[in-house]
Amino acid sequence: MTHIAITGATGFIGRHVLAQGAAQGLDVVAVTRGPAPARQDNVRWVSLDVASPPDNAFDLLGRPDVLIHLAWGGLPNYRARRHFEVELPTHYAFLRQLVEAGLPSLVVAGTCLEYGLRDGALDETHPVAPVTPYGFAKDALRQQLEYLQRDHAFNLAWARLFYMHGDGQAPTSxxxxxxxxxxxxxxxxxxxxxxxxRDYLSVTDVARNLVALATSGKNVGTVNVCSGTxxxxxxxxxxxxxxxxxxxxxxxxxxPYPDYEPIAFWGTRTKLDRVLETL
Amino acid sequence: MTHIAITGATGFIGRHVLAQGAAQGLDVVAVTRGPAPARQDNVRWVSLDVASPPDNAFDLLGRPDVLIHLAWGGLPNYRARRHFEVELPTHYAFLRQLVEAGLPSLVVAGTCLEYGLRDGALDETHPVAPVTPYGFAKDALRQQLEYLQRDHAFNLAWARLFYMHGDGQAPTSxxxxxxxxxxxxxxxxxxxxxxxxRDYLSVTDVARNLVALATSGKNVGTVNVCSGTxxxxxxxxxxxxxxxxxxxxxxxxxxPYPDYEPIAFWGTRTKLDRVLETL
Structure with missing residues (x-):
C-alpha cells in the first residue's frame, strides 16, 4: 500500500487531497504546523513546521513513499517578493532534506503563472516566462529540484495547477x-x-489527479493539471x-483584468491524460 | 566625481576594473574579505564579507554612487548546486541591503551561460534557458533584482560577460x-x-566597459559585454x-566539447555600443 505524506493538508486543495487519499484506502500522513485537527480514518496527523523541520522529519512522517507538497505561504498576493525571498528557500531546503533522507517520490504544486503572459493553449514544452514573483519562485523551485535530481535519484511530478473551484475556497476567490x-x-x-x-477544474478532480500522480511511481516531470477546455x-x-x-x-x-495574466489561456491535458492512462 | 565600490576586487576581472577606475581618477572603494592588499592611489580598501555584511555596510563603503558587483563563489564548477543554494541567496541579500540603504546604481556581472544551449548570435531580447546551476543562479539573481526595482528606485546594468583573456586569469583557463x-x-x-x-574579449576591454556602465547613471538593464565577433x-x-x-x-x-555549451555562440554588441555612444 502506498504511503503518502501531504503538506498544506489543511489548505483548500490539501483537504480534498487528504479526503481522496483516505477514500482510496491509502496510508496517509498529513502535515500541519498547528495542532492536529479532528481524527479521520486512515489519516495520521504530524505537527511540523516546514520552515524549521527537525532533523528527523522524514522519520517523523513515517518514511513515506511519496510526498504531495502543497504548502506555500504568501498567497494570494502574487506580487510579493516573499515568494522568492522566503518561500523558495524554505521549500527547497525542506524538500532537499527529505530527498537526502531517502524520499523516493515527490509531487509538487506548480502554477499556470509559470507560463507568464502567453495566450492560447499552453503545453508543458512551452518555455516559461513568469512575470510575477509567485510564478518566478515556483518555476525556480522546479528547476532547483531538477538539478537536485542530477545528484539524487527521486521521482518528480511537477503539477502545474490552473484555476480551481470547489468547497472551502479562499474568501478572495x-x-x-x-x-x-x-x-x-x-x-x-x-x-x-x-x-x-480561463481553465477551471473542480478541486475534487484536481485532488484525484494529484493522488494518481503520487501513486504512479513514475518520474513524470512537469505536467499540467487542468481541464484542457x-x-x-x-x-x-x-x-x-x-x-x-x-x-x-x-x-x-x-x-479591470489583472495585468499579470494573458487575456485568454488554458492548459493542454494531453500529457496528463497520457500519464494517467498508462498507470 | 563618481564614487564607485567594487566587490570581487581581488579577482581576475576585479583587479582590471580597479586599475581602470583608479586610472580614470574615480573615487574607488575596493571590497575584500581578507586584509587589504598594498596601497594604491585613488583606491580605499574595505574588509567586508559579502556573506555576512554588517548592518552599516553601505556606510562602510562610503555611501557609493554605484557598486560594481563581481563577487561570486564556487567557480569554475558551473554544475555545483552551490550556485543557487549558497551564492544566489547570499548575493541577493547583500545587494538588497545596499539598495534599501540607498545605493542608487548597480552593475552586476552576469554570464553568457544564462542563454543556455542556443547557437548563433545572442542578443539581450532572446529568452534565456540556462542548463547549469551557475547560469540558472545568475539569471535568477537578475530577475530578483528586477522585482526589487518595482519596490525601490535604483539603476541596474546586468552585464552578461562572455569569454575573456588577459593577465591574472585562473590557472584552469x-x-x-x-x-x-x-x-x-x-x-x-x-x-x-x-x-x-566563441566570443572573446580582452579583460581590459571588459573592465573599461564595466566602468563605463557604472558611470553612465542609467538604468541600462541587461547588456552583453562581448566582442560581437x-x-x-x-x-x-x-x-x-x-x-x-x-x-x-x-x-x-x-x-570533448563541454555538454553545457552550444557549439557556436557569440554575443551581439549592438546594445552595448548604443549605450556607450550615448554617454
Missing part, C-alpha cells in the same frame, strides 16, 4: 465572493467584463448562478 | 594552461578539436602562439 454576495442579499455583483478565457469567466459565473439557483445581477466591466 | 605548458617546455598541448566558435577556439590559440612567439604542437581533438 471569485466563487466565494459570489456566494457571499448572494448570502448578503446583494442585488448586484461587480466583476470584470468576464470575457477572458477554455471557459469565459462570465460563462462560468452564469453557470454557477444556474447550478445554485442564485439570483443576482452581474455588473460586468466594473473591474 | 585555456590561456593559462597554454602558457603553463609552454613554460614547462611541453612539446604538445592537448585541447578540444577547437572549431567551436565569433572566433574559433583553434584560431584564437594559434593567434596567442603567434603573439607570444610560443612554439608548441597543438593536439587537437584530445578533449
Amino acid at each position: 471569485l466563487l466565494s465572493q459570489l456566494r457571499a454576495a448572494v448570502e448578503r442579499g446583494d442585488h448586484s455583483f461587480a466583476m470584470s467584463r468576464g470575457d477572458q478565457l 477554455p471557459r469565459s469567466v462570465r460563462g462560468l459565473v452564469e453557470q454557477w448562478l444556474h447550478d445554485h439557483d442564485w439570483n443576482i445581477q452581474l455588473e460586468l466591466g466594473r473591474y | 585555456l590561456l593559462s594552461q597554454l602558457r603553463a605548458a609552454v613554460e614547462r617546455g611541453d612539446h604538445s598541448f592537448a585541447m578540444s578539436r577547437g572549431d567551436q566558435l 565569433p572566433r574559433s577556439v583553434r584560431g584564437l590559440v594559434e593567434q596567442w602562439l603567434h603573439d607570444h612567439d610560443w612554439n608548441i604542437q597543438l593536439e587537437l581533438g584530445r578533449y
Whole structure:
C-alpha cells in the first residue's frame, strides 16, 4: 500500500487531497504546523513546521513513499517578493532534506503563472516566462529540484495547477465572493467584463489527479493539471448562478483584468491524460 | 566625481576594473574579505564579507554612487548546486541591503551561460534557458533584482560577460594552461578539436566597459559585454602562439566539447555600443 505524506493538508486543495487519499484506502500522513485537527480514518496527523523541520522529519512522517507538497505561504498576493525571498528557500531546503533522507517520490504544486503572459493553449514544452514573483519562485523551485535530481535519484511530478473551484475556497476567490454576495442579499455583483478565457477544474478532480500522480511511481516531470477546455469567466459565473439557483445581477466591466495574466489561456491535458492512462 | 565600490576586487576581472577606475581618477572603494592588499592611489580598501555584511555596510563603503558587483563563489564548477543554494541567496541579500540603504546604481556581472544551449548570435531580447546551476543562479539573481526595482528606485546594468583573456586569469583557463605548458617546455598541448566558435574579449576591454556602465547613471538593464565577433577556439590559440612567439604542437581533438555549451555562440554588441555612444 502506498504511503503518502501531504503538506498544506489543511489548505483548500490539501483537504480534498487528504479526503481522496483516505477514500482510496491509502496510508496517509498529513502535515500541519498547528495542532492536529479532528481524527479521520486512515489519516495520521504530524505537527511540523516546514520552515524549521527537525532533523528527523522524514522519520517523523513515517518514511513515506511519496510526498504531495502543497504548502506555500504568501498567497494570494502574487506580487510579493516573499515568494522568492522566503518561500523558495524554505521549500527547497525542506524538500532537499527529505530527498537526502531517502524520499523516493515527490509531487509538487506548480502554477499556470509559470507560463507568464502567453495566450492560447499552453503545453508543458512551452518555455516559461513568469512575470510575477509567485510564478518566478515556483518555476525556480522546479528547476532547483531538477538539478537536485542530477545528484539524487527521486521521482518528480511537477503539477502545474490552473484555476480551481470547489468547497472551502479562499474568501478572495471569485466563487466565494459570489456566494457571499448572494448570502448578503446583494442585488448586484461587480466583476470584470468576464470575457477572458480561463481553465477551471473542480478541486475534487484536481485532488484525484494529484493522488494518481503520487501513486504512479513514475518520474513524470512537469505536467499540467487542468481541464484542457477554455471557459469565459462570465460563462462560468452564469453557470454557477444556474447550478445554485442564485439570483443576482452581474455588473460586468466594473473591474479591470489583472495585468499579470494573458487575456485568454488554458492548459493542454494531453500529457496528463497520457500519464494517467498508462498507470 | 563618481564614487564607485567594487566587490570581487581581488579577482581576475576585479583587479582590471580597479586599475581602470583608479586610472580614470574615480573615487574607488575596493571590497575584500581578507586584509587589504598594498596601497594604491585613488583606491580605499574595505574588509567586508559579502556573506555576512554588517548592518552599516553601505556606510562602510562610503555611501557609493554605484557598486560594481563581481563577487561570486564556487567557480569554475558551473554544475555545483552551490550556485543557487549558497551564492544566489547570499548575493541577493547583500545587494538588497545596499539598495534599501540607498545605493542608487548597480552593475552586476552576469554570464553568457544564462542563454543556455542556443547557437548563433545572442542578443539581450532572446529568452534565456540556462542548463547549469551557475547560469540558472545568475539569471535568477537578475530577475530578483528586477522585482526589487518595482519596490525601490535604483539603476541596474546586468552585464552578461562572455569569454575573456588577459593577465591574472585562473590557472584552469585555456590561456593559462597554454602558457603553463609552454613554460614547462611541453612539446604538445592537448585541447578540444577547437572549431567551436566563441566570443572573446580582452579583460581590459571588459573592465573599461564595466566602468563605463557604472558611470553612465542609467538604468541600462541587461547588456552583453562581448566582442560581437565569433572566433574559433583553434584560431584564437594559434593567434596567442603567434603573439607570444610560443612554439608548441597543438593536439587537437584530445578533449570533448563541454555538454553545457552550444557549439557556436557569440554575443551581439549592438546594445552595448548604443549605450556607450550615448554617454
